[in-house]
Amino acid sequence: MNVSLPGTLCLHCGLCCDGTLFRDVELQPGDDAEKLRALGLPLRSRRGEEANSLKFSQPCSALCSDLKCRAYADRPTRCREFECALFKSVAVGKVEVPAALKTIRQTRQMAEKVRRLLRELGDASELVSLARRFKRVKRKFDTGELPEGLDAETAYDRFAELSLAVHELDMRLRTKFHPDPSDV
Ligand code: SF4
Known part of the structure; x- marks a missing residue:
C-alpha cells in the first residue's frame, strides 16, 4: 500500500467512519476489547449472539472533527484492513x-x-x-x-x-x- 494515501485521501474523507458507508464495526479475534473500551468505543454485544461477539456503531466516536482517528494506533482489525x-x-x-x-x-x-x-x-x-x-x-x-x-x-x-x-x-x-x- 502507498503509505501516503491514507493522509492524502482519508483525511479528506472519513466516509467509512462517519456513518455514511457503514452502520457498525464488528470486532475480530485478536482485537483488544478492553483497550478499545478504554479509548471510548462503546462496544456492545451483537443481538442474539454470544456475549464475546462485540461491535460498535458508526459514526465512530473516535473520529475527530479533522477526520483523524483518535484510536488509530489501536484501531480494530476491520478498520485496519479496510480500503475502499x-x-x-x-x-x-x-x-x-x-x-x-x-x-x-x-x-x-x-x-x-x-x-x-x-x-x-x-x-x-x-x-x-x-x-x-x-x-x-x-x-x-x-x-x-x-x-x-x-x-x-x-x-x-x-x-x-x-x-x-x-x-x-x-x-x-x-x-x-x-x-x-x-x-x-
Ligand atoms: S478508506 Fe476510502 S472511504 Fe475510508 S476514509 Fe479512505 S478514501 Fe474514504
Whole structure:
C-alpha cells in the first residue's frame, strides 16, 4: 500500500467512519476489547449472539472533527484492513489523486444533503448512521406520522427529496466506494 494515501485521501474523507458507508464495526479475534473500551468505543454485544461477539456503531466516536482517528494506533482489525474501492483504484494508478479528491468532495456533499434533509424532517440524531436514520424516518412516513412543524405537502415534498438524495448517495457509494455491497 502507498503509505501516503491514507493522509492524502482519508483525511479528506472519513466516509467509512462517519456513518455514511457503514452502520457498525464488528470486532475480530485478536482485537483488544478492553483497550478499545478504554479509548471510548462503546462496544456492545451483537443481538442474539454470544456475549464475546462485540461491535460498535458508526459514526465512530473516535473520529475527530479533522477526520483523524483518535484510536488509530489501536484501531480494530476491520478498520485496519479496510480500503475502499476508490482507495484501491488510486493505489494501483487507475484513478489520479485529484479525481479521487473530487469524488470524495462530491460524495461528502451528497451525504451532507441527506443529513440536512433528515434534520428538516425532524431527525437530528447525528450519532446514528445515515442508513438507520433514513429507515427510521421512512417508517414514520409509512405509518402516517408526519414531522412536527411541517404541513403535509411540505413534509411529503421533503421526504421525496430525501428519498432521491439517499438513492443517489447509495448509488455513488456502491459504484465508487464499496468493494462489496454485501459489506453494508
Ligand atoms: S472511504 Fe476510502 S478514501 Fe474514504 S476514509 Fe475510508 S478508506 Fe479512505
